[in-house]
Amino acid sequence: MRVMLMSFPTRTHIYSLAPVGWALRAAGHEVRYVGQRNPSEIDPFLQTGLECAWVGGDFDIAKHRQYGDDGESGASGELNDPFKLAEARPERLTDEYVQAAYETTAGMIRYVNSDEFLNEALRYARQWQPDLIVWDPLIYAGAMVAKVVGAAQMRMLYAADQNARVHFEYENLKERRPEVAWPDPLAEWMAEWLGRHGCEFDEELRFGSASICPSPSCVRFPLDVNYLPVRFVPVNRPLPMPGWALETPARPRVLLTLGVSNRQVHGVEQASVAELLAGLGQLDIEVIATFNKAQLATVRHVPDNVRAEAFVPMAEVLASCSAIVHQGGGATIGNAVVNGTPQLIVPGTIWSERASAVAQEKRGYGLFIDLEDITAERVRSKVARLIEEPSFRENARQVQAEMMATRTLADLVPELEAAAARR
16 A cells, blocks of 8 residues: 655654664555655655655754744634643643643644645645555644545554643633633634535544554553554664663663754754753763754853763664653654663653653653753752662562563554445
């Protein structure tokens, strides 16, 4: 069969779809990325080894750090920053925030899936005739195009399901306040475009006929969504394995990484690089910090126990680490889980970072510090606990075992084939 992978054009999203593409390719199917071209992120597509086809013009995230030509989200209420969607504290989920978060999410999705992109993706699908479209949680074009051409469609999650969480919070708000005529801008937009092509909106389009989920079970939201749990597959930028990473460290080794998503979306780091390094510098440990020159330029003094590397093969390096400090991205969580590594999360605000951090702390294999609470002393104290208290490593090993017992994407291929056959 023919399978279209539709990804938001940044490396985290591209890499998250690659494993299902590889599994399908290994089973003999024709697999192709189809989507917008990001001039600064061509290499990640090519590194997957899968075919690519560009439709809908360029989408350079560096030029669109705040979506919309005027940088406004268009949402009502109190959500002024369109990328502060990760709030999960009940006391802060006011009616105004929930409405604004849903409208912001809908507006962002509509912006990313422009009419030009939708129309060209549909034109391509009509020509290529895919049997199945697997789509990124931001690329609703996958579900919409599949509806028009009659293909099967599923989502492939890369982190906890933020879109569904925001949707169900909004649904709960509507139930609590039935006297208000609440709009549904996401459904209205999808229905309008589908109507132009003789189709109607249905609820399956919100989250796919199923959602392939590689997150650990404790991070998965308990929502009415058809989740298909699968084992997480580490996918990192191809790099040679450094010699030092193969050596047994003389002291506990800690990986410090803030990923690339914050820099791509915000243009700057949200977390304080100086406080993180100062806290880790107080411990008798070896720190591997995946920081580039621009990040280190914000720091007056880099502690002597810090090795700065712009990139490292994360999954392989984590095999020798006693802990990891990171921003809470889904791929980093997955890499740490499959290595049984305790985690300290300084959660970002873009997606589901804080909810994931809270879930991992509750499960007993991680801790977190909110962005506004970062101090060198808090960083030192929490990392010391992760290394010194055996329960964190023991619980991390339990979660690792649970993940490794989850079915693989190769195991899932027959289900994907059956979904396509039903269409």
